[in-house]
Amino acid sequence: MQRTVSVVIATLLGVLFNADHGHAHGVVGKRFFPATLVVDDPFVSDEIDLLKVNKGSTNQNGTETSVGFEFSKRLTPDFDLSAGWRYLFQQPTNGPSTSGAGNPEFGFKYVLFRSPEHETILTTGFGAEIGGIGPARVAEKISTFSPGFLFGKGLGELPESLKYLRPFSINGQLQVTIPSDRRTVTTSVNENGDIEQDTEHHPTTIPFGFAIMYSIPYLQSFVKDVGLNAPLANLFPIVEFNWETPVSGPGKKLTTAFANPGLIWVGRYIEVGLEAQVPMNKVSGKNAGINALIHVFIDDLLPNIFTWTPWGVIGPTSAPK
Amino acid sequence: MEKKPLSLFLALLFSVAVLPALAQAHAFPVRSDPRVGWTVAVSPPKVTIWFDGELEPAFSTITVYNAAKQQVDKHNSRVSGSDNSVLEVDLPPLSAGSYRVYWKALSKDTHVTEGDFAFAVAEKAK
Numbered sequence: 001m002q003r004t005v006s007v008v009i010a011t012l013l014g015v016l017f018n019a020d021h022g023h024a025h026g027v028v029g030k031r032f033f034p035a036t037l038v039v040d041d042p043f044v045s046d047e048i049d050l051l052k053v054n055k056g057s058t059n060q061n062g063t064e065t066s067v068g069f070e071f072s073k074r075l076t077p078d079f080d081l082s083a084g085w086r087y088l089f090q091q092p093t094n095g096p097s098t099s100g101a102g103n104p105e106f107g108f109k110y111v112l113f114r115s116p117e118h119e120t121i122l123t124t125g126f127g128a129e130i131g132g133i134g135p136a137r138v139a140e141k142i143s144t145f146s147p148g149f150l151f152g153k154g155l156g157e158l159p160e161s162l163k164y165l166r167p168f169s170i171n172g173q174l175q176v177t178i179p180s181d182r183r184t185v186t187t188s189v190n191e192n193g194d195i196e197q198d199t200e201h202h203p204t205t206i207p208f209g210f211a212i213m214y215s216i217p218y219l220q221s222f223v224k225d226v227g228l229n230a231p232l233a234n235l236f237p238i239v240e241f242n243w244e245t246p247v248s249g250p251g252k253k254l255t256t257a258f259a260n261p262g263l264i265w266v267g268r269y270i271e272v273g274l275e276a277q278v279p280m281n282k283v284s285g286k287n288a289g290i291n292a293l294i295h296v297f298i299d300d301l302l303p304n305i306f307t308w309t310p311w312g313v314i315g316p317t318s319a320p321k
Numbered sequence: 322m323e324k325k326p327l328s329l330f331l332a333l334l335f336s337v338a339v340l341p342a343l344a345q346a347h348a349f350p351v352r353s354d355p356r357v358g359w360t361v362a363v364s365p366p367k368v369t370i371w372f373d374g375e376l377e378p379a380f381s382t383i384t385v386y387n388a389a390k391q392q393v394d395k396h397n398s399r400v401s402g403s404d405n406s407v408l409e410v411d412l413p414p415l416s417a418g419s420y421r422v423y424w425k426a427l428s429k430d431t432h433v434t435e436g437d438f439a440f441a442v443a444e445k446a447k
Contacts, residue, residue, distance in 0.1 A: 027347065027434065029435075030435065030436040030437075032347075032349070163358075217349065220352075220357060221349070221350045221357060221436060221438065222357065222436055222437065222438050223357065223358055223438075224357055224358030224359070225352065225353070225356040225357040225358060225359065233351075268373060268374070300347065300432070
């Protein structure tokens with residue numbers, strides 16, 4: 001009896017932590033989705049955004065540039081935790097330039113649905129920026145909490161007559177960002193000795209967006225070998241679109257919107273991406289910004305270390321039985 | 322003060338550049354013969370796929386089907402003895418028509434990738 005229970009438990013653990021090994025980073029069926037630069041991708045992973053840069057467009061508030069990293073770690077094949085941090089450089093329209101560490105960001109993702117034959121994945125996620133940790137000159141005093149959904153879909157099922165469109169894929173996200181406080185009030189004494197109160201509103205916002213990319217590896221491996229060699233054979237031309245709409249407070253109609261055309265190159269252990277950030281309305285800014293990413297597949301790089309969990313190694317080191 | 326983060330970043334980049342020699346990953350196809358989506362003039366003796374990493378021979382397979390969905394290869398799918406990153410299967414003489422290759426590759430660290438592609442054998446010139 002004890003032996004039977006042990007076998008059942010071992011089998012369950014095997015199913016949970018070993019059988020699903022093919023799902024590390026962005027693979028679903030034949031489709032590989034690279035990590036996108038603006039829109040969060042729907043995959044759980046053991047990966048590092050080693051360097052993530054955004055030189056933002058100049059808008060009515062000024063210009064902000066961020067340099068940061070993010071580390072994500074799977075605890076099961078369908079669940080991961082992430083932590084990130086950014087260093088911010090701000091050039092306000094009215095005021096001196098400043099810089100400093102932003103607030104830390106934490107999150108998790110859980111895969112709700114995955115269909116290899118349809119190259120489809122649906123994930124739920126939650127992110128939190130913990131306010132008041134970074135210096136007040138650059139970081140928000142309040143925290144924000146962002147539940148949402150993420151999806152990915154490859155077009156590999158298109159009919160033969162549209163086979164050259166099969167390398168296209170789309171992935172997107174829809175979130176709600178909820179502030180811990182609706183407003184913060186700063187009290188100060190001006191040069192005349194009068195007390196002044198400055199109220200800053202923090203609206204609930206809906207960030208959403210999607211990325212459309214064309215996979216040259218998919219084209220050459222599954223549709224037609226058009227004779228491209230490395231590094232061109234590893235390219236993913238991409239356009240990401242992202243919006244953020246406030247749904248409360250005085251800035252209710254000030255939706256920001258960007259188109260982000262660029263290129264992603266994926267090697268065996270590392271991904272590099274570069275995009276322009278083009279504002280699509282006046283609120284978003286008046287000139288183009290830049291997004292850049294160096295992303296490392298640490299589960300592939302050192303699988304025995306980075307796929308370790310307290311419950312076992314997710315990326316198993318022995319062949320499945 | 323500014324040099325420390327730069328040094329750390331360079332060290333991390335160096336690690337990424339050097340460590341791949343010690344590591345393993347998903348195996349993705351690099352090229353094949355016959356080439357993906359192409360029509361060949363004569364029946365090929367075998368289908369060969371070159372991958373970007375070493376494969377686990379016992380669990381990596383390749384099969385070839387005709388348009389009627391009948392398996393036409395010689396059932397001797399194998400990882401090449403001379404190169405662990407090459408998957409191949411022998412073919413009998415094929416008649417003109419379209420064929421589909423299905424492959425499944427298990428990399429050394431047991432990441433699985435799979436896929437399929439078509440090729441065609443041309444009508445013989447009369």
